[in-house]
Amino acid sequence: MCKDELVERLELWNAPLASGPVTGTVGLPGSKSITNRAYILAAQASSASTLTNTLRSRDTDLMAGALSALGANVNFVTDTTVTVTGGALHGGAVDCGLAGTVMRFLPPLAAGARGTSRFDGDPQARVRPLGTVLDALRGLGARIDGDALPFTVHGDGPIRGGAVTIDASASSQFVSGLLLSGPSFAEGVTVHHDGKPVPSMPHIEMTVDMLRAAGAEVDTSEANTWRVAPGGLRGHDWTVEPDLSNATVFLAAAAVTGGAVTVPHWNPQSTQPGVQFADILAEMGARVTHADGALTATGTGTLHGVDWDLRDIGELTPTVAALAALADSPSHLRGIAHLRGHETDRLAALTAEITALGGRCTETEDGLTIEPAALHGGVWHSYADHRMATAGAILGLVTEGVQVEDIGTTAKTMPDFPALWHALLDGRS
Numbered sequence: 001m002c003k004d005e006l007v008e009r010l011e012l013w014n015a016p017l018a019s020g021p022v023t024g025t026v027g028l029p030g031s032k033s034i035t036n037r038a039y040i041l042a043a044q045a046s047s048a049s050t051l052t053n054t055l056r057s058r059d060t061d062l063m064a065g066a067l068s069a070l071g072a073n074v075n076f077v078t079d080t081t082v083t084v085t086g087g088a089l090h091g092g093a094v095d096c097g098l099a100g101t102v103m104r105f106l107p108p109l110a111a112g113a114r115g116t117s118r119f120d121g122d123p124q125a126r127v128r129p130l131g132t133v134l135d136a137l138r139g140l141g142a143r144i145d146g147d148a149l150p151f152t153v154h155g156d157g158p159i160r161g162g163a164v165t166i167d168a169s170a171s172s173q174f175v176s177g178l179l180l181s182g183p184s185f186a187e188g189v190t191v192h193h194d195g196k197p198v199p200s201m202p203h204i205e206m207t208v209d210m211l212r213a214a215g216a217e218v219d220t221s222e223a224n225t226w227r228v229a230p231g232g233l234r235g236h237d238w239t240v241e242p243d244l245s246n247a248t249v250f251l252a253a254a255a256v257t258g259g260a261v262t263v264p265h266w267n268p269q270s271t272q273p274g275v276q277f278a279d280i281l282a283e284m285g286a287r288v289t290h291a292d293g294a295l296t297a298t299g300t301g302t303l304h305g306v307d308w309d310l311r312d313i314g315e316l317t318p319t320v321a322a323l324a325a326l327a328d329s330p331s332h333l334r335g336i337a338h339l340r341g342h343e344t345d346r347l348a349a350l351t352a353e354i355t356a357l358g359g360r361c362t363e364t365e366d367g368l369t370i371e372p373a374a375l376h377g378g379v380w381h382s383y384a385d386h387r388m389a390t391a392g393a394i395l396g397l398v399t400e401g402v403q404v405e406d407i408g409t410t411a412k413t414m415p416d417f418p419a420l421w422h423a424l425l426d427g428r429s
Contacts (some may be wrong), residue, residue: 013407015396021259024429026250030055030240032413036063036101038238040180041214042084043072047235051082059099066094091115098122104173108181111142113155120150132174136164161185167195176207182228193224199338206271244274249390251297255286258299266295273313303327311335318391324370325359337366344383377401386412
């Protein structure tokens, strides 16, 4: 199906044009990355865990549903408070949707269950790279049929584990997925990376920190090597931080309209990649202040281009690219070749969509070059990618006539995005 035919089947959302500076305070739901890691760890624990301020979204609901299918007791006390009790896991059917954390974090857990687990997901998910983690699991003693979705994991109880060398240059999730279930492997796991630098290293740091909080012994003393000792995890009460990557979209609204947006509960020491967006905003010309546990971004009326290596924070690229398309000087976004294997090829998608609205965006070997140009309205395609959709909303704030195709895809990590966006623009936040 061609892109134009697909648009006819999906609703077009008229991105609201800001009538003036956007101001307000935006309280955001919990981090997807932290929520889904907490789920995996809780399913292995010897006692119950409570997860507070969890994200309720398609990705996290898929994770909760998958763990329930494998035998974990997942109980929603409220919409955002969940108790999880692990125990003896068995085989089951796992719907991955388009969630990288499900398709890459669940197979190691399923490999140690007793029974057969069948994994599948959305059509777009069937082209996402999974061979690295599946081959690594085979080397650690797992039995798996297939190299991409759909695939089948044959569990016979705890797998051997041990040492494995992988090339994780396409995704840090390959490392995190193996580490998170490492405590349940008979010999634990030692993951050594051999290849180009691993992207999104803050996500691996998040994994290590959370493993340790749950009682795991993790050794990171050797470069590009992570060791997790075998041993049971204990139940833990997790309070999930707000999703700082989702917060960046609202902070960007202040920067492009000359307004002021505050995000409460902003932890400057967070391992979430989104925390680094404050530095990018400041370099692009916004004023960024921290006070009373909150971060406020204030637009100054001018946006400057940046030359920035986004390797560790690649998920912020669509937001940064949208800002760069509105800047008064060129931007060079580097270190993000791995984004070609995300929900969509984000480099090709951003180039096509910015160009279609009159912008000047070109792909480089490992990123994008974006130069100043006047934008006009038109359809902004989302490619079933939540961050592409929100990037279109940012441009629509100051570009009349932008229509975002399939804004509903934002439900992957932010179910109420359109309502939150309108509330901010209407002064109700």
